[in-house]
Amino acid sequence: MPAIQRFLTRALIALPFATLTAGVAHADWVLSTEPEAVRPAPSNYQIQPQNPPAFAWSRYPSKPPQYYIEVSQNGQVVYTFTADKNWYLPSKAFPVGHYSWRVRPSTIAQWSTPREFDITANSTVFEVPDNSSLRSFVATKPRQVARQLPNNFVPKSQWTPAMLAERKPALDALINEYTYRNVKTVNDADWPILTSGTTTSISTASAADIRTRVNATARQVEAAAMLYRLTLDKKYLTEAITRGDQLANLNINGPTSFKYQDQANRQIALTLIKATDLLYYDIDATRRQWWWNVVDARAQQIYLDLSANGDRIDQYPYDSHGGTNLGFLALISTLSLGNIKNSGLWFDFSVRSYINSVYAWSGPEGGFANGTAYGQYTADYALQLWQPLMAATGVNLFDKPWARGFMQYFAHFVPPGSTSHLFGDENETVPDFRMLKSYAQRFNSPYAAWYVKSISGTEDSLSALMAPYPLPYTQSTPVQPPNAALYPSIGWVAMHSNLSDLKRTSLYFKSSPYGAYNHSHGDQNGIILFSGGRKLLGESGYLDYYNSPMFNDWYRQSKAHNVVTYDKGIGQDVTGNTATLAKNGKVTAFSTTSALDYAEGDATPAYGAAVKSALRRIWYLRGQDAVIVQDKITGAVAHSWEFNVHAAAPITYNSDNSLTITNVDRSVCIRPLLSAAQMPVTYATRSGPAPKPGTYEAHGAYATPSTLSGEFLMLLDVGCKRPSVSMSETTTSRTFTIGGQTVTVPK
Incomplete structure (x- = not known):
């Protein structure tokens, strides 16, 4: 069995590698032209990790009230489903087998192109009951036992000796935290509402302060409520009520509202509903209703946002805050079911959706x-x-x-x-x-x-x-996981000399279909190298605040990463989320053995029209603790291509055109594997912004003369052992022997 299949079978059931680059046979309405729209799934003959699989597709433009789904096997329809959203999660597992599926709107007879998938013996059964069954289950739990606590929860007085041994340190730590934590009273007047809509260091600091202080008060409420359930000491009940009242008193339309600080808004709502669940019979009915009213108002703000434009989160799932907000709404609705008027609406909207879509x-x-x-x-x-x-x-x-x-x-x-x-x-x-x-x-x-x-x-x-x-x-x-791994849907590869050895070499490679979207950067085909926990080749810059000049001009840019740029730092497109989701990369090959790991990434789309092809291949020679990196890049016109190097320690340029990087007691030497005639590159130091206080950064790049196509073929010698290197070549490849290990590199 090939190494990649061994890994994916043992470590995580995922796509067979052959499907990574397979395309849809014919584009149809379920495959939106919008990069941010949900992709149809399952597709491309994927082996499903989950049984039953989750079905998803982009909306039909007229937004029909329902969709009909057919699942077939051997040309016969074996399941039919009706969905009122553009996703569907069956409640029962499928038998092992090969299937195809298609979907159509209820308003017209236009079926989607069939897509195929497999359920195997390795697919994990994960069944989620329908909404009515879930609601019934929630209702069966008596309020004397908080809904959020395990059924076998008992107060400390009933702990067994084994539970005492495991849990008393945590109880002591929580009591100590409660006793000595200085939590300042939260007050709307502390945070003026910033309505300019412009992100600045001041507005960012204000939003962070709201989040930090609300989280601190919320933590105190939940800690005190839990300590009361464990010990029945009234002082904890008093503290939970006092701090809960402070959160409830915050203006739902003020600086902690969804509009101005959605993280604070959701945390207040969740904390109050958790507290009323834990203390259901220990707080008076008037206060309980007050807290529920606050939860109702704040959670409704979350619901209205997620359900806007025909349940926007279903069509456009790539929303970092929205996905988390959906989870908060799911738990809030579950703990409030039957107590808050809107809780049933929220529950049906969010619970199965969240369970289905994580993440x-x-x-x-x-x-x-x-x-x-x-x-x-x-x-x-x-x-x-x-x-x-x-x-x-x-x-x-x-x-x-x-x-x-x-x-x-x-x-x-x-x-x-x-x-x-x-x-x-x-x-x-x-x-x-x-x-x-x-x-x-x-x-x-x-x-x-x-x-x-x-x-x-x-x-x-x-x-x-x-x-x-x-x-x-x-x-x-x-059991130790494999030393090398590919996560195909995100385009990340890890290669380790030995995961269990703290002195190991760790090489990371990324060529991601997500591009520079959201919190990602313009680092497709990027590498990062550690040795013994010391960073040798790394990313540069730091997040001073979101959307800052450094964030936009350096931190997210390709020139701040170990990737190829051209003409003094021009790189991949990081402008605008919609554009960057489409301007991406992908891992196009991966294999692993005990001696050699290999990966290839194609970042061509990430560079836009200026670049016609951008491939990077990496070989990790585990026995030699060395890395070969090959870049081949072609432009629409001639450019000076650059192999960027960013280090967490000084970079020393040597007379043989090699580099030495030493971080305390760990080092790597970088040298071209081809002669100057074969690969005419020159090295130059580059400058960047001041690094994060207390850290060090050095920057440099090997550059080619202006040319239509460029190639870099570099050896990363971890530990600077300077192994012997010999090369033989044919018209299509070069074979390198490095310290006794042989690798063939295509031309």
Whole structure:
């Protein structure tokens, strides 16, 4: 079995590689010409990680009231469904087999082009009951047992010795946090409403202050309410009520409204409904109704936004805040079902939709195109939302194949010992392994058990005290994930010398169909290199504030990344979300063995009309701890092409046209593999903005003379071992022997 198929079968059920570049046979109405519209799925003979699969398609232009879906097998229709939205999630699993499906509007007999998919024995059964069944399940849970808590939840006085051993440290930590945390009273007057619509450092700071202080008060409410449920100490009840009143008193149309700070708005609504759920019989009816009224008003703002323009989130799912807001609405509606007038409307709109769509930032195998920093924040939200949703609805989102793939994505791209995030906004920040460990602990998986065992950090005390007992990861024997991995729908590749070795080499490659959309950057075909936790080749710049001059002119630009640019820093198109989603990249080849990993990316669309072809190939020679990078790029007219190098330590230029980068005790040497006659390139130092305080950055680039087509063929020698290199060539390829390992590179 080929290496890529072994990996995808063992680690995560995903697309067979042959389907990665397969196109739809005939374009039809379900495939919108708008880059931001939802793509039809399943398609391209995909093996479905989830059984039953989720169906999706772009809307028919006239927006019919219903759609009819036919699923066929061996030329016979075996399922028919009716949907009132442009997606459908069957409630029951399909038998193993090969299927095709098509859809048509209820108003006309225009079927879509059939698309085919497979359900295999490796497809995970993940069944979600229909809305009426879910509502009935929620209603069966008595209010004496909070809907958001596991059925086996008991106060501390009833903990077994084993539970005491596992959970008392978390209880002590939460009590200590509650006791010594200085939470300032929140007040509308502290935040003048900024209505200019212009993003500045001042407006960004004001929005951040609202978010930070509301989150701090919300945390105190939830911590106090949970401590009261565990200990029955009245002081915690008093604190929860006092802080809850402060949140309820904030003006729903003021600076914490959806219009001005949607994150604060959703957090207030969720916190108040969580508190009334935990303290249902412990707060008076008048206050409870007051809090419910506030939740009603704030959650309705979320609903009106997501349901605007015929349920916009269904047609245009690539909305970072909108996708998270949908999850908040799902939990708010679940915990308020039967108590708030609009809760049933919200519930039917959001719960199955959220469970179905988590998340738009990758395909069904998991991953996160917006970068690992925002992936980390999403994992934190998952703990806040999925755990109580599971207790209330009986649907465990941690069992969803996407969720398991998301966990494995962290193991590959934020492995043990990582010192910074990767790709996209806030890539310069340090990972918070507490969040990642907490998320991984929810999986009964050998890879999750390995990740939990291998990373540092203690789980957040509040989420730990609300977790199911025992934690699922404890049921599995740890197994290290493969050293190399492709996540095809986001176009990310990880190559490690040994995931379990903190001194390892880690090489990351990205060529993403998401382009520079949302929190992503113009870094298609980009590479990042670490050794022993030291960054050798990295991304440059930092997020001072969103939409700042540095953000627009450097941080997101190709010239700030280890990619090819031309004519002194001109690179990929990062202007406008709609344009950048279409101007993207893709991984077109991947393989892995114990000795050699290989990936190829095509970033041609990312550069726009100026570039006719932009391919990068990388080979990681695991036995030699060395990397070969080949770039081949062709323009519409002649350009000086540039191989950019960004380092977290000084770059030393050597007399043989090579570079040396040494970061404390780790180094890499970079040298051209072709002679000056074969590849006439010159190296020059480049300048960039001042780095983040406390860090160091160096920039440079190898450049070609002005030419229609350029090629770079470089050796990255990790550890500067300077292995012997020999080359033989034919008319179609060059074969390099590097320190005893041979690699053939196409011309």
